[in-house]
Amino acid sequence: MLDLVSTRRDVLKTGGALLVAFTFADTALPALAESGPRRKTVESDEIDGFLSIDADGRVTVYSGKVDLGTGLRTALTQIAAEELDVSLDRVGLIQGDTELTPDQGPTWASLSMQICGMRIRQAAATARKALVEMAAARLGVPATELRIEDGTIKGDDKSISFAKLVGGGTFSLKVDNDAPVKHPASYTIVGKSVLRLDIPSKVTGRFTYMQDFRIDGMLHGRVVRPLAIGAHLENVDATSVNDIPGLIKVVREGNFLGVVASTEWAAIQATRKLKATWSHWEGLPEQASLWDYVRATKINSDKVMANVGDSAKALLDAPKHISATYDFAIHTHGSIGPSCAVVEIDEGKITCWSASQATHRLRRQLAAMMGVPLDNVRCLYIEGSGCYGRNGHEDAAGDAALLSRAVGGQPVRVQWMRADEHGWDPKGPPTLIDLRAGVNETSEIIAWESEFFIPGDGLAPVPLIAATLAAVPPTPIMEPYRFGNADVMSANSAIPYTFPNIRTVAHLLAETPFRWSWVRSPGRLQNAFANECFVDELAAFVGVDPLEFRLSHLNDPRGAELLQRLAALAKWRKRLSPRRDPQDDVVTGRGMSYAKDFPSPTYVGAVADIEVDRRSGEIRVQRFFVVHDCGQVINPDGVRNQIEGNVIQTLSRTLKEELLFDRSAVTSLHWATYPILTFPDVPDVVIELLDRPAEKPSGAGEAAAAVVPAVISNAVFDALGVRLRSVPLTPAKVLAAIERYGQRPSREL
Amino acid sequence: MPTSVSLDVNGRVVTIEIGDPGMPLLYALRDNLQLKGPRFGCGLGQCGTCAVLLDDEPVLSCEVPLSKAANKKVVTLEGLGSPEKPSPVQQAFIDEQAAQCGYCLNGMIIHATALLAKTKDPTVPQIKKALADDLCRCGTHLRIVRAVQRAARRA
Numbered sequence: 058m059l060d061l062v063s064t065r066r067d068v069l070k071t072g073g074a075l076l077v078a079f080t081f082a083d084t085a086l087p088a089l090a091e092s093g094p095r096r097k098t099v100e101s102d103e104i105d106g107f108l109s110i111d112a113d114g115r116v117t118v119y120s121g122k123v124d125l126g127t128g129l130r131t132a133l134t135q136i137a138a139e140e141l142d143v144s145l146d147r148v149g150l151i152q153g154d155t156e157l158t159p160d161q162g163p164t165w166a167s168l169s170m171q172i173c174g175m176r177i178r179q180a181a182a183t184a185r186k187a188l189v190e191m192a193a194a195r196l197g198v199p200a201t202e203l204r205i206e207d208g209t210i211k212g213d214d215k216s217i218s219f220a221k222l223v224g225g226g227t228f229s230l231k232v233d234n235d236a237p238v239k240h241p242a243s244y245t246i247v248g249k250s251v252l253r254l255d256i257p258s259k260v261t262g263r264f265t266y267m268q269d270f271r272i273d274g275m276l277h278g279r280v281v282r283p284l285a286i287g288a289h290l291e292n293v294d295a296t297s298v299n300d301i302p303g304l305i306k307v308v309r310e311g312n313f314l315g316v317v318a319s320t321e322w323a324a325i326q327a328t329r330k331l332k333a334t335w336s337h338w339e340g341l342p343e344q345a346s347l348w349d350y351v352r353a354t355k356i357n358s359d360k361v362m363a364n365v366g367d368s369a370k371a372l373l374d375a376p377k378h379i380s381a382t383y384d385f386a387i388h389t390h391g392s393i394g395p396s397c398a399v400v401e402i403d404e405g406k407i408t409c410w411s412a413s414q415a416t417h418r419l420r421r422q423l424a425a426m427m428g429v430p431l432d433n434v435r436c437l438y439i440e441g442s443g444c445y446g447r448n449g450h451e452d453a454a455g456d457a458a459l460l461s462r463a464v465g466g467q468p469v470r471v472q473w474m475r476a477d478e479h480g481w482d483p484k485g486p487p488t489l490i491d492l493r494a495g496v497n498e499t500s501e502i503i504a505w506e507s508e509f510f511i512p513g514d515g516l517a518p519v520p521l522i523a524a525t526l527a528a529v530p531p532t533p534i535m536e537p538y539r540f541g542n543a544d545v546m547s548a549n550s551a552i553p554y555t556f557p558n559i560r561t562v563a564h565l566l567a568e569t570p571f572r573w574s575w576v577r578s579p580g581r582l583q584n585a586f587a588n589e590c591f592v593d594e595l596a597a598f599v600g601v602d603p604l605e606f607r608l609s610h611l612n613d614p615r616g617a618e619l620l621q622r623l624a625a626l627a628k629w630r631k632r633l634s635p636r637r638d639p640q641d642d643v644v645t646g647r648g649m650s651y652a653k654d655f656p657s658p659t660y661v662g663a664v665a666d667i668e669v670d671r672r673s674g675e676i677r678v679q680r681f682f683v684v685h686d687c688g689q690v691i692n693p694d695g696v697r698n699q700i701e702g703n704v705i706q707t708l709s710r711t712l713k714e715e716l717l718f719d720r721s722a723v724t725s726l727h728w729a730t731y732p733i734l735t736f737p738d739v740p741d742v743v744i745e746l747l748d749r750p751a752e753k754p755s756g757a758g759e760a761a762a763a764v765v766p767a768v769i770s771n772a773v774f775d776a777l778g779v780r781l782r783s784v785p786l787t788p789a790k791v792l793a794a795i796e797r798y799g800q801r802p803s804r805e806l
Numbered sequence: 807m808p809t810s811v812s813l814d815v816n817g818r819v820v821t822i823e824i825g826d827p828g829m830p831l832l833y834a835l836r837d838n839l840q841l842k843g844p845r846f847g848c849g850l851g852q853c854g855t856c857a858v859l860l861d862d863e864p865v866l867s868c869e870v871p872l873s874k875a876a877n878k879k880v881v882t883l884e885g886l887g888s889p890e891k892p893s894p895v896q897q898a899f900i901d902e903q904a905a906q907c908g909y910c911l912n913g914m915i916i917h918a919t920a921l922l923a924k925t926k927d928p929t930v931p932q933i934k935k936a937l938a939d940d941l942c943r944c945g946t947h948l949r950i951v952r953a954v955q956r957a958a959r960r961a
Contacts, residue, residue, distance in 0.1 A: 126907025262843025705945030
């Protein structure tokens, strides 16, 4: 398994030829040069778009989706090696290089296995079939009597290698969607916990993250952002930084302000000392009345996400009603390493190295911002600090492009400072949700209605900060993607349960306070929080055990099996919530949550054991149980790693995280004001994977996140009999809820 | 006025010429010496990703002026081991597959190495306390704790 990263500028200037130097374990090796100066196809209907085999029999996989630290590179390599019957160490991977890899859309929505993995599998299956047919002709042995052993086709005491058949050449064949794939029973690589090859270099300081990437002649840039988000730059005193050795230039384009220096420290010093005055701007809502603001925001359109029966009539008819409002705070991505990119411009050709999860999209955005033809821009992916969605990597690339142009195209590296990342990455938007249900005399749920106040769209390119600040006239960007649901924040708003009358409406709002994007499990997380808590409210209202309640309203055998496995794993005991009359200072509780995650049809359920300190309001989570079904599992340990990460990161978001802001700007600009979960607060996580080799693989990168907030809130109800309907579930909110509800009998909560 | 500062980095004495002796050690390690183990995370001493051992004690290199490291011994992640010959802690991280993006791991490995130098058989709460100031966003904490336990058993 090789990790191939193009780093050599001199060979990058070959106009897209396949003459690329790669680094493997920091040793440059001229791979694929045998292919000659022919432009490699990036078409996603060609085998050659995804695969090549060189004269040494080494297989290179070209992936449009990128490894964001999730282990994707390992899993994709497993798929290709399995389907081609070659050993893992013969397979290398190039990811997210607009000259070399097909445009498979941004790496988002946990679709990499479903879309990219399955495309690579089909390309490899087509290649395999073609190789066997070629071998049959060359060896004079019927294809049915041939077998493949580590890249060599054998039969009737004869053999020929892949390298001899196509080494250094091309397949020049369309990907055949009907080419037979291997039967899962014959797998030797897929389904195994193959060790990740990046870890030895990562734990010894040898791995080159984007933040470590350097090229000859590279200068260092930093940006100076407006003090208020919408402020205008009134004046810059460039002489205020004259005394900084190494400073090369103060760059201003409209409201875009930055510096370029010969050393990183000089650039940092310059941003600190540079005197600039900005206009006054207070365009943000008051944080204290955020939810009033959201509710009062103009609705552009309503989107009906589910409509069964006649919920309005059923609610009118229902003798008993229950309703609740949930909200979920604004979150930041919180990458540990701030966003970083390097751009150089040589004879009008722009080369951009970044950790963008969407290099083809970034290429289009940079071309538009810089006013150059698309063919003049190449974007290459270099793995960076985890991004968890569209964070600031693309914006850092935009910054670097403007700064590079200002210094004659010399390569400029921009790394954001911590405050740039916390203050200016796109945010996860605030989400407000109203729920109500009608219950008949025999305690059956006869109506479910839900309304989600969320921004619409969200899958289009997020505007680059540099383009906005420099007031570059927006250019429409045409993209080749089609979306099943383009309104990303509405995901998981429809419930997986069967009630006779259901109506779910997404109110797509005209605006939201901050530039926004997808933060891990967008909408899926917020909406599942409200839905799964309200399901728990209904179960308690009608006096039914939460597991039994879910099972009795689930018409999905795969989901029901998952819940039963979860009950077994967690040793679930049938019970009613809440526990009666909590008297102790520290009380325990247990909650449950379930999701069939959208758009990746992964099933996941969780149970958590918590304790709450009634004096301090502190919630401590002791143990999580998760059962996860993402169909065929490519790498079990990789999936477990993702589930653990989903649980812990989302627990952090659930208990602690909330963007702080005043009327002008974000004020939670570092980890002291935007704290995240730390080691002492991390619970145990017990995981069971349901492997379904005959099913297609679906995503594991986000599904488990969706169930976390509701599990905790439901466990707090079990412990204390109070409902927490606002994330984050802070100690202050717990104490307020105890104060508010403490005196009332639990059935009326 | 440019000044020069000498220090021992991973067993090699180096002299660094800089204009500002107040520059944090982190930038000398990354930009002057091209080391990649210590990483920039916050520059505020809040996340741990820039940690190094200074005379065997863990420090945050974003907070230590280069002048304060003069004539001292600095060990970075690279100095602990290599992919071919990882340190016991590094090997334990590989064995436990204790990484997602891995950007933060420098802090955990440096602090775990310092912990195990003094505490041979730490309890899980002791490990968690020793790593309490190292932030991980991917949620790899459980594997990291298991890796430190594994390294302790092996020591």
